[in-house]
Amino acid sequence: xxxxxxxxxGNLTRDPEYKTISEKSLVTFRIAVNESIGNGxxxxxxxxxxxxxxxxxxxxxxxxxxxxxxxxxxxxRQRNWExxxxxxxxxxxxxxxTFSKVVKPTRxxxxxxxxxxxxxxxxxxxxxxxxxxxETF
Numbered sequence: 334x335x336x337x338x339x340x341x342x343g344n345l346t347r348d349p350e351y352k353t354i355s356e357k358s359l360v361t362f363r364i365a366v367n368e369s370i371g372n373g374x375x376x377x378x379x380x381x382x383x384x385x386x387x388x389x390x391x392x393x394x395x396x397x398x399x400x401x402x403x404x405x406x407x408x409x410r411q412r413n414w415e416x417x418x419x420x421x422x423x424x425x426x427x428x429x430x431t432f433s434k435v436v437k438p439t440r441x442x443x444x445x446x447x448x449x450x451x452x453x454x455x456x457x458x459x460x461x462x463x464x465x466x467x468e469t470f
Contacts, residue, residue: 338406338408339407339409340404341364341366342403342405343366343402346379346399347362347399357385357386358385359384359389360383360384360389360392361383361384362392363379365377365379366378380427382427385428388429391432395434401434403434404432406432407429407432
């Protein structure tokens with residue numbers, strides 16, 4: 334049972350940073366997660382993601398860049414430290430168990446034109462049906 338599980342869908346706020354620490358690869362990036370809170374209002378939460386090993390390799394293979402949409406499934410991690418003035422600080426990041434880049438399917442020019450023609454045919458038929466209905470009354 335996972336007591337500390339978080340699933341997020343968001344967009345990268347900057348290009349990922351890649352590092353090697355103790356011979357392990359690391360990718361770090363921040364995502365913005367937008368949430369509708371009602372009445373047309375939205376709230377945005379920013380979270381840091383720290384992906385080790387295969388996660389860093391995946392991020393490089395799919396060429397993550399600022400603006401890309403990702404889905405992250407992992408756990409929240411808390412870090413405590415002292416800043417240069419000796420004050421206690423806390424930060425949170427997500428350690429992914431999995432994450433993936435969301436890719437929009439690409440359409441060919443022909444597919445786009447066919448979809449537009451189909452939409453126009455439906456709109457024309459709807460208009461014809463409305464005209465026929467008003468003529469019968």
